Amino acid sequence: MRILKFGGTSVGGAQAIAQTVAIVAEQRGHDPNIVVVTSAMRGVTDLLIDSAKAAAAGDRQRYRDARQALIARHRDAAEALISDLEELDQIATVLDERVREFERLCMAVAILGELTDRGLAVISGLGERLMAPLLAAALRGRGVPAEFVDAGELIVTDDIYLSGNPQMEATRARTRERLLPLLGRGRVPVTTGFVAATADGIPTVLGRGGSDYSAAILGAALDADEVQIWTDVDGVLTADPRLVPEARPLPELSYSEAAELAYFGAKVLHPKTMLPCIDRGIPIRVLNTFNPTFPGTRVVAQMTNGSGVKALTVIRGLALVTVAGRGMMGVPGIAARTFAAVAAQGTNVLMISQASSEQSICFVVPEGDAARVAAALETAFAHEIRHREIDGVTSERDIVIVAVVGEGMRGTPGIAARLFGALGEKGINVVAIAQGSSETNISLALAARDADSAVRSIHTAFGLGGS
Numbered sequence: 001m002r003i004l005k006f007g008g009t010s011v012g013g014a015q016a017i018a019q020t021v022a023i024v025a026e027q028r029g030h031d032p033n034i035v036v037v038t039s040a041m042r043g044v045t046d047l048l049i050d051s052a053k054a055a056a057a058g059d060r061q062r063y064r065d066a067r068q069a070l071i072a073r074h075r076d077a078a079e080a081l082i083s084d085l086e087e088l089d090q091i092a093t094v095l096d097e098r099v100r101e102f103e104r105l106c107m108a109v110a111i112l113g114e115l116t117d118r119g120l121a122v123i124s125g126l127g128e129r130l131m132a133p134l135l136a137a138a139l140r141g142r143g144v145p146a147e148f149v150d151a152g153e154l155i156v157t158d159d160i161y162l163s164g165n166p167q168m169e170a171t172r173a174r175t176r177e178r179l180l181p182l183l184g185r186g187r188v189p190v191t192t193g194f195v196a197a198t199a200d201g202i203p204t205v206l207g208r209g210g211s212d213y214s215a216a217i218l219g220a221a222l223d224a225d226e227v228q229i230w231t232d233v234d235g236v237l238t239a240d241p242r243l244v245p246e247a248r249p250l251p252e253l254s255y256s257e258a259a260e261l262a263y264f265g266a267k268v269l270h271p272k273t274m275l276p277c278i279d280r281g282i283p284i285r286v287l288n289t290f291n292p293t294f295p296g297t298r299v300v301a302q303m304t305n306g307s308g309v310k311a312l313t314v315i316r317g318l319a320l321v322t323v324a325g326r327g328m329m330g331v332p333g334i335a336a337r338t339f340a341a342v343a344a345q346g347t348n349v350l351m352i353s354q355a356s357s358e359q360s361i362c363f364v365v366p367e368g369d370a371a372r373v374a375a376a377l378e379t380a381f382a383h384e385i386r387h388r389e390i391d392g393v394t395s396e397r398d399i400v401i402v403a404v405v406g407e408g409m410r411g412t413p414g415i416a417a418r419l420f421g422a423l424g425e426k427g428i429n430v431v432a433i434a435q436g437s438s439e440t441n442i443s444l445a446l447a448a449r450d451a452d453s454a455v456r457s458i459h460t461a462f463g464l465g466g467s
């Protein structure tokens with residue numbers, strides 16, 4: 001059994017969809033048991049979310065314009081791909097219904113003047129719910145017996161509407177109950193990425209870019225042999241190709257390397273994609289819809305090769321918060337209190353670093369949270385600040401993290417020296433550094449203005465551009 005997930009560019013228009021259809025038909029030759037997961041057309045989710053937000057602010061024109069654009073893009077694709085008139089008529093009805101649903105929801109948001117997470121979840125999932133029936137129809141047009149299934153019937157999450165957490169047991173039961181009979185009859189289920197529902201059937205979504213995660217969840221539920229992520233690049237590359245044009249595809253990555261890269265900003269995989277696959281050891285392959293014979297990247301538990309630094313990523317829009325003071329030295333519990341105060345703010349800490357002199361603790365958080373976190377720490381340490389045991393709490397904005405990833409870094413001497421050598425040559429100052437205990441990742445906090453040059457110089461210093 002294989003799960004095939006197609007991203008927004010792979011279904012971005014008639015030509016791309018035709019390519020996707022050809023890939024599904026070809027894969028079916030290798031294994032008749034396949035499940036197709038699709039994203040919304042490129043840009044559609046953004047359009048839906050922007051329209052809903054504009055509606056909440058009283059702007060009704062935005063969703064009316066969006067409605068026209070949605071209908072036009074999907075109809076154009078349907079007309080180019082589906083020649084059977086009855087099929088075309090049916091799909092046109094489905095598309096019309098969905099778009100009317102979008103308009104009604106936005107109208108309700110405009111009347112209420114408020115957009116709840118629950119409302120936004122329904123609206124933002126409509127792109128996948130437009131695309132999946134269209135892709136199923138296009139597949140049938142090519143002789144593949146495809147059948148549309150809404151993933152709201154398959155993936156059960158909690159009620160965090162915009163980034164639902166899957167409940168795997170319930171998901172497994174529903175997915176198997178719904179999809180195994182279809183597969184048994186030789187059908188190809190075509191389902192929506194990104195969308196899910198609570199146990200009571202209230203629509204949720206899995207967070208932006210969550211279709212990759214959908215594919216992995218379904219792969220685990222069905223004990224698939226492989227999860228294929230079809231996108232618009234030749235696999236996971238040594239760096240973001242928009243930043244480093246000479247970046248090259250990596251043949252193989254471990255789950256933890258892929259997870260580190262995704263977590264630190266490599267958009268090609270949603271950071272949670274690896275989780276459902278790890279338990280059952282399901283390999284993930286990242287493949288290029290527009291270069292389908294290229295082997296892409298295999299993400300697996302045990303690598304057959306690979307050493308040293310493999311890839312690097314950059315995550316932007318961060319701030320560095322520092323708690324400093326001579327009085328902190330040897331005082332137990334400062335770190336625990338610091339992170340308890342931060343956790344109470346619901347803030348995600350991306351990196352932590354403590355100087356061995358114990359005179360400061362610094363950590364990196366999203367820029368938008370920095371002021372709130374600093375204020376919470378000043379309150380938490382009010383006593384120590386008054387008694388000058390802690391000098392104070394500072395926050396520095398315009399910070400990025402450059403993450404250097406590779407399992408083979410473990411036990412390879414000289415990596416840090418090479419890293420700092422490359423940065424030193426460019427006169428780039430490292431504000432803080434952290435190395436995870438797994439030694440799969442070295443994270444460097446830098447000033448935002450140095451990010452691009454740092455990534456390029458590290459890429460070159462480690463010869464990642466290849467031959």
Ligand code: ADP
Pocket residue numbers: 006007008009010039209230231232233235236237238239240241242265266267268269311
């Ligand atoms: P999809 O719509 O197929 O899910 P995404 O846009 O979410 O595709 O992810 C693919 C994009 O991720 C690529 O086009 C590329 O620009 C970007 N990207 C960033 N970092 C990397 C990386 N290290 N390797 C590959 N692609 C990357």
Ligand code: ASP
Pocket residue numbers: 007008039040045046127193194207208209210211212
């Ligand atoms: N369409 C959703 C998004 O843009 C999910 C995805 O593409 O993976 O976030």
Ligand code: MG
Pocket residue numbers: 007209212267268269270
């Ligand atoms: Mg994506």
